Every structure is written in C-alpha cells, then in structure tokens.
Amino acid sequence: MSPLLELHGVEKSFGAVQVLRGVDLSVHAGRVTALVGDNGAGKSTLVKGMAGIHLFDAGDYLFEGEPVKVTNPKDAAALGIEVVYQDLALCDNLDVVHNMFLGREMKRLRLVDEDTMEQRARETLDGLSVRTLKSVRTPVASLSGGQRQTVAIARAVLWNSKLVILDEPTAALGVAQTEQVLRLVRRLADRGLGVLLISHNLNDVFEVADDIAVLYLGGMVGQIEAASTTRERVVQAITTGVVPEGGAA
Amino acid sequence: MSIDTDDPTVAAAPDPEPDNSLGGIFRAYLAKLRGGEVGSLPAVLGLIALVLVFSSLRPEQFTNSFNFANLIGQSAGVTVLAMGLVFVLLLGEIDLSAGFAGGTCAGVLGVFLTRQEWPLIPALLAALLTGALIGLIIGLLVARLGIPSFVVTLAAFLGLQGVLLTMIGEGGTIPIRNDFINGLNNANLPVWLGWVLGIVCIVGYAALTYITDARRRAKNLTVQPILLWALKAGLLTVVVLAVVGYLSVERSRNPALTSLKGVPVSLVVIVGLLILLTFTLTRTAWGRHVYAVGGNAEAARRAGINVFRVRLSCFILCSTMAAVAGIMIASRTNSVNPNTGGETTLLYAVGAAVIGGTSLFGGKGRVIDAVIGGTVVAVIDNGMGLLDQPQGTVWMVTGLVLLVAASVDALSRRRASATGHV
Numbered sequence: 001m002s003p004l005l006e007l008h009g010v011e012k013s014f015g016a017v018q019v020l021r022g023v024d025l026s027v028h029a030g031r032v033t034a035l036v037g038d039n040g041a042g043k044s045t046l047v048k049g050m051a052g053i054h055l056f057d058a059g060d061y062l063f064e065g066e067p068v069k070v071t072n073p074k075d076a077a078a079l080g081i082e083v084v085y086q087d088l089a090l091c092d093n094l095d096v097v098h099n100m101f102l103g104r105e106m107k108r109l110r111l112v113d114e115d116t117m118e119q120r121a122r123e124t125l126d127g128l129s130v131r132t133l134k135s136v137r138t139p140v141a142s143l144s145g146g147q148r149q150t151v152a153i154a155r156a157v158l159w160n161s162k163l164v165i166l167d168e169p170t171a172a173l174g175v176a177q178t179e180q181v182l183r184l185v186r187r188l189a190d191r192g193l194g195v196l197l198i199s200h201n202l203n204d205v206f207e208v209a210d211d212i213a214v215l216y217l218g219g220m221v222g223q224i225e226a227a228s229t230t231r232e233r234v235v236q237a238i239t240t241g242v243v244p245e246g247g248a249a
Numbered sequence: 250m251s252i253d254t255d256d257p258t259v260a261a262a263p264d265p266e267p268d269n270s271l272g273g274i275f276r277a278y279l280a281k282l283r284g285g286e287v288g289s290l291p292a293v294l295g296l297i298a299l300v301l302v303f304s305s306l307r308p309e310q311f312t313n314s315f316n317f318a319n320l321i322g323q324s325a326g327v328t329v330l331a332m333g334l335v336f337v338l339l340l341g342e343i344d345l346s347a348g349f350a351g352g353t354c355a356g357v358l359g360v361f362l363t364r365q366e367w368p369l370i371p372a373l374l375a376a377l378l379t380g381a382l383i384g385l386i387i388g389l390l391v392a393r394l395g396i397p398s399f400v401v402t403l404a405a406f407l408g409l410q411g412v413l414l415t416m417i418g419e420g421g422t423i424p425i426r427n428d429f430i431n432g433l434n435n436a437n438l439p440v441w442l443g444w445v446l447g448i449v450c451i452v453g454y455a456a457l458t459y460i461t462d463a464r465r466r467a468k469n470l471t472v473q474p475i476l477l478w479a480l481k482a483g484l485l486t487v488v489v490l491a492v493v494g495y496l497s498v499e500r501s502r503n504p505a506l507t508s509l510k511g512v513p514v515s516l517v518v519i520v521g522l523l524i525l526l527t528f529t530l531t532r533t534a535w536g537r538h539v540y541a542v543g544g545n546a547e548a549a550r551r552a553g554i555n556v557f558r559v560r561l562s563c564f565i566l567c568s569t570m571a572a573v574a575g576i577m578i579a580s581r582t583n584s585v586n587p588n589t590g591g592e593t594t595l596l597y598a599v600g601a602a603v604i605g606g607t608s609l610f611g612g613k614g615r616v617i618d619a620v621i622g623g624t625v626v627a628v629i630d631n632g633m634g635l636l637d638q639p640q641g642t643v644w645m646v647t648g649l650v651l652l653v654a655a656s657v658d659a660l661s662r663r664r665a666s667a668t669g670h671v
Contacts, residue, residue, distance in 0.1 A: 053551075074553050089551045093544035093612040094537070102541055103552030105534040112534055118470050137471045141665070142284070 002065045004029040004194040005050070005081075005163055010059030012045055019045045021218045022059070027163060032185060032195040034205040034226070037215030038238055043198050046215065047165055050196075051083040052076040064162075082156035083165040088148055092141035096133060097121045099140050100155040124158050125150075128184060146177030153184055163194040170204050182208050202231055216241035269474035285665030289606040291657045292621045295650070296628060303632035310635045315500035318437075318513050324627030325434050325515040326351070326578035326590075330598035331605075331619035332522055333570025336530075336563040338602055339543040341611025342391065342398040345595060346383070346405030350568045351575025352590025353409045354380045356416045358576060359423030359585035362430070369427055373576075380572025381565050383409070388564030392557045398564075406595075414587040422586045425579055434515045434580035440497045443512030447493040450520070455482040492516075515577065519620060522573070526616040539563060543612035574598075593644070600647065601626045604654040610662065625650065 003026035012020040019042045027033045037043050048054045050061075052070040061068055063079050070076050076083070090099050097114070098105075100121045106113045121136050130150050133143075140148060149169055156164045166185065170178040186208050189195045199205050205212060206226060214221040214237040222243045224234070236244050282290065303311040310316060330347055337344045344350075358376035361367040367375075387405055391398045417423055425431060438446070458478060465472040493512055501509035530536035541549040542559045550556045571590075578594070579585045598619075605622030607614030629650060633643040 073551060077553065083551075085551065087547075089545070089548035091541045091544035091548050091612070094540060098537055098541075103538070103549065103554045105537055107534060111532045112537060115465060115468055115470060119468065122470075135471055 003027060003062075004064060005196075006060070006062040006065075007046075007050070008060040008062070010046070010049065010061070011057045012042075012049055012054060013057055019218050020049070020056070023215070023218070023220045024223075025213055025220060026223065027194045027196050028211070029162065029194045030189055030192050031210040032189045032197055032208050033211040033213060033223075034209035035196055035198045035213050035215060036200070036202070036205060036234065036238055040217070041215040041238075042218040043215055044167070047083065047167055047196075047198060050076065050081065050165060077159070077161075080160065080162035081165065082159065082161040082163070084149075084152045084156050084167065084169060086168045086171060088152040090140045090148060090152060093139060095139050096136040096143075096151050099151055100124070100158055102155070104159070120158065121154070124154050128154055128157065128187060130154065130184070132180070144177070145173050146180055149173065149177070149181050150184065153181070153188070157188060157193065161193065163196065164188055165196045165198070167198045168200065169197070170199070170201060178204065202234060205234075206231065214238055214243070269476060271476060274474060274477050274480070283664075285661040285663075287606070287657060287661045289615075289618055289621050291654065292605050292618070292625055295604070295653075296621065296625050299625065299628045299632060303628065303635065307632070307635045311632055313500070314495050314498045315502070315509070316631065316635070318496055318500060318509075320627050320631045321513050321516050321519075322434050322581060323631060324623050325519060326574045326581065327594060327597045327601055327626060328519055328620055328623030329522060329577055330571055330574035330594065331601035331623050332526055332616050333567040333574070334598055334602050335526075335607050335614050335616055335619050336539060336570075337398070337567045338599075338607050338609060339539050339611060339614050340560060340563055341543055341609075342560075342563075343402060343599070343609075344387065344398065344564065344567050344571075345402040346387065346409055347402075347567060347571040347574075347598065348590040348595030349406055349409035349413060350380060350383045350590070351571040351573075351578065351594070352413045352585070352588075353383070353416070353575070354572035355575035355579035355585045355589050356413050356423070358430070358579065359425055360416060362427055363423050363425060369429055373430075376576060377569060377572050380569040380575075383571075384565035384568030385561070387568065388561035391564065392560035410587075410591065413589070417585060417587050419587070422584050424584045426583075430576065430580050431583050432514055432580070433518060434513075434577050435583075436514045437496075437509065437511035438514060438517065440511045443493050443497055446512070446517065447489045451482070451486050451489050454485055458482070518573075518577065522570075523616055523620055530616060535559070535562070540612060545612075593647075597626045597630075597647070598623075600651040600654070603658065604651060606658075608658055608662070609655070610658075622654075 005027040007023060007025040009022045009024065010020055011018070011022060023046060035043055035046070045054060049056045050070070052072045052075050055071060061070060068079060070079070091102065094102070097118050101117050106117050118136060125133060125136070132147055132150065140151060143151065153164070153166070153169070169181050169185065173181060182204060185195060185197060197205070197209060209226045211223055212226050212229065212234060213223040214234065216238065219241070221237045221241055224243070233244050330351060334344060334347055354376040357379045358372055361372035361375050362369065383405065387401055390396050390401045462472050462478055496512045497510055499508060499510045501507055530539065538549065538554045538559045541552070541554060542556050546556055575590050578589055601622035602614065602619045603609060603622065604625050605618030605620070607618045626647065629647050630643060633646060
C-alpha cells in the first residue's frame, strides 16, 4: 500500500540557517508514525511545512501518491491534513462547540447553525468514546489539560480528515490523562486515519507508535518499525544521528 | 458548570439531569458568579443603588418622567459610541479617537446639510461614510502596520479634533435645521406606537427564544430550563412595560402649551442598534470570529480566520457607530460645534462599556454592556447635576465608579483564572 503522505528530500532554511536538509518521511493510513528527535532537530519546522504554515524550499510533497502544493493551512485542511499544536490553539473564551468549528462554522441562511454544530460535535466526541466532557457548551477555559487535548483532537477529526498530526500531545499531562490521550491516538489510527505523533517521550512512542522516524540536526536518520527496534537504539539514533548496527532502517 | 473534576478516569454520564427548579437555577447562577463570570451584575446593582440614592435625595426632580426621558436623550450619544467601542474592546484594542470621529462626521453632516444644502440622504450617507473611512485608516494602521491602537487612535484623536475645528472654524457653530436629524434625539413617538413597539419586543423575544428552546429540546441539545426562560421573559416584560408606561405619561410642565409624552425616538435608535449588533455578534460567523480573535488571535489565525479582516472590520464598525453617535449628539443640540464629541464623550463611552462588563483584555463583552454602562454613567451625571454638585465632583465620582468597574473586571479575571473559568 502506498503511503498516505510522502516527503522526499525536503529542505528549509531560515536566512542562513538550514533547518531541514533533504528529509524523507512517509506516513501510512491506519498507522501511528512517531516523529522523534532532540530539541532543534527540526521536528516543528517539518510539521509546519506539512501544515502549510512554512513553505519548503525544495523537495517533493506527495499526498495519496499525488504531488501536491501546500502553501497555506487551508490547502492542508482541504487535503484532509489536520494539525493539533502543542499549545492546542484553542480560544479559552469560547465553548467546546465553537472551538471545534472555529473558522469553519456551519451555516444555515448565512447564520451560524448552532444546532447542527452541537449535534456533530457531540457525535464526534461520542465516536471517539470521549466521556469526560459533560457539556459541549462549557467554555474551554474551565477544562482540564486532558480535556483540552481531547477537544483539540476531536476538532482535528471532525472534518473526515485523513491525516492527523499531533505535536507533543502529552507534554503537559499527568499520568492518567496521558493514558487517556494515547488511547485516543490509537483509536484514530484504528479508524483508518494516518497519525503522525511528535513526541519527546519514548514511553509514549513505544506505547502507541507503529513506525518511528528519527530526525537529527535537520536530517532524517531513518524510519524504523517500532516492533523491530528497542528504546536504546532509538535513543542512540536521536543522540548520535546514526542508526546502530542491527537496527532495521 | 457541569464539568467533572480533573481526573479523567472518573468517566461521568454525558448528560446528567440538570436541576431545573428555581433553586437549581439560582445555585447554577451563584456558581457562575463565584467562578468569576459576573457579567453585568455589578453594573446593574450599581445602577439600582444609584437610582435609590438619587431618588431619596431628590425625589421630586430625579424620578419624574421628564427627567427620565431627558436622561435617555442625554446618554444616547455616549451609549451609541460605547456600543461601537465594544467591538474594538473585544479585540483587546482601544479607540480613543471615536469621540472626535463622531464629531467630525457630525461636522460633515452639518457642512453638507446646512452649508451646501444637500438633501438629507446624501448628507447622511456622507457622514456615515466619513466614519467608515476613518475606521478604515485606523484599522489599516493597526492591523496591517501593527502600530498599537492606543498610539494610532491617540494621533487620530488629536488630528480629528483639528479637522473638526478647521471645518467649522474657531468659535463657530453649524446649525442643523433638518427635522429628521433633530428629531432623532428630541422627538417622541406617538404613545400608541411606543406601546406597539414595546409589545413587539416582548412577544418577539419570548416567542423566538421559546421556539429555539423547543427545537433544541426536541433535538436533545443543551437548553436552558423552561423556568429560566419564563424568568427572563417575565423580567423583560416588567422592564419594558414599566419604561414604556412611564414614558407615556404627560411630562410637559405646561401640557396646554406643548404636550410631551411617548417613547423618545433616541430610545428606539438605541434599542434598534442593540438588537442589530447583538444579532450580528452572536449569530453570524463574523461575530464568532471577533470573539475568537479577542480570545486567542494566534488560534484564530491557525484556524484559518482572516484575523486582519476581522480587526479591520471592527475598527470600521466602531468609527461608523461613532458617526451615528456624533449625529445623535448634534441632534440633541440642533447644531455642530468644534467640541461636538469632545470633552468627556469618549471617556464616558469607554467607561460605559467597561462599567457594563466588557473586558479591556479582550474576548469578553456584549453590546448590551454598553447600554447598561451608558445608563450608569448618565445616571451619575444627571443625578449629581440635580444635587447641584459642581462639575469637579461629578467627574471625581464618575472616575471612582470607573475605577471600581475596572477593579471588578480585573478581580473577576483573577478569580476566573484561579477557578479555571474565563
């Protein structure tokens, strides 16, 4: 099966600083691909390029086998790529429904269709087996970290998206909430979506990921199947930029 | 708030049966207040307190219906200005130039209507377009160039003051003789029409909210308890009937000479704008985007909202509303002078919006806040005047009230962030 998303030889510079040097990456539908790498390895830049926030300077961007041009976040959304950022990008003063439909409000007679929006938000949350939110009309400000993450992820899958990119979804969460979010991540892949999970936490990575892609100083060290490798090898790849002997690259 | 604790392992049933009794509604409201969501409550309580104080100190003058109608007319300009300012404040920005923008637009109206003898409609359009143009320039400087709105509008405040002075001439006055313009803030509706409009408001509100609630209940969506609907509709009925009733009383000192009764046209203008702007802010996607940009501009940008356009449109709307306010002020005095929209107009308007519960930090506020706050400011101004207080005292008291309102805003935000509400 051809990958859902493929990058070939992607490059990106900010002025004199070259952040990405010929990165290759592939994400498959129905699988969780973890993108790991140390600080400054270029993970965020890579994600922002895929999301259309930055433009890659060079390289091929293929989605479902077709070369595509993603020049702004709307292009990415049109393809079915949704990004959940680390800071979640939620508006605290709006409720769950309005956050989930932010910028893409459903309309009837040119007015915001609150009824349909609320129904669809409820259905999406139920479909993801989210039971921690009592009311979808609560302002996001009053939600816990895990609940916010849930809202942000639910927003990403609301639009029949094909690829969900999660930037450090568990960074600020406690143990129980991390568990809950990881289960949600797994459920996304089980529903057939491609999931790209950016994480520092190798425990999380090994718990949910099918593939692990290691980025080192702007270059792709290699993409490894999680089942065929060990923590030690991944740590070594992250810190030295070399896949140790015996690791299937 | 019906949200469970931070522990996500405690999976709660999605739709707990809400407590729909009177006590339940009251407890839910108290919980909201404790969470820091005070809304307009301080302003409403303050208004009641002020009215009680002035009524007891000057029972003859303050509470008579002549003064009541007078108060509405006096406050119309400031209230309309504040309604426009709400949109800019919602973004977390400020418009210091709105007062003189209104004055300048009134000046444009005066020049075309009186000096050039244009017909009413083109002159009125010219005034409103001037407002939109001022807003466009301010909005471009703030949203495109990224100059802080405080500085841009401070410059515009000084500049427009100069434009108005140049247009009218030192010490000059442009009289306005058009009956429609002068009627806006001086005339009264026929008594029967006041009653009809009042009843339309009550029935319209009650029916629309009831139908919406019933539809949502049928679809199993979140909905307010019927009792709460009844309380709100009942409260609105009492307020509207009381206001219309009181304004329908003969208030002329010499009824044989001229009869003064009926709802002032200015109140119709205020309520009309209130309904229109509230509808725009709460029911259109653009309105949602204004709140989103005010709450988290970066999140709005990433969600694909054109933040620049939202900002620009809010400044344009604010200055256009300032034009309406300027016309209301000119109508009151039947003239335009270099001080129209000057002095305390803008400060009162910003104060009104904040006193009513609009946050200076952006993202929180309603159009009705401006009306409630505007009424508070007007009552202080009017009541203190009746107490024969010198202007100095009036300003000191108004300043103090504004300070209290801003403190309530800041404290409720602290309370809100401590309890996790906004």
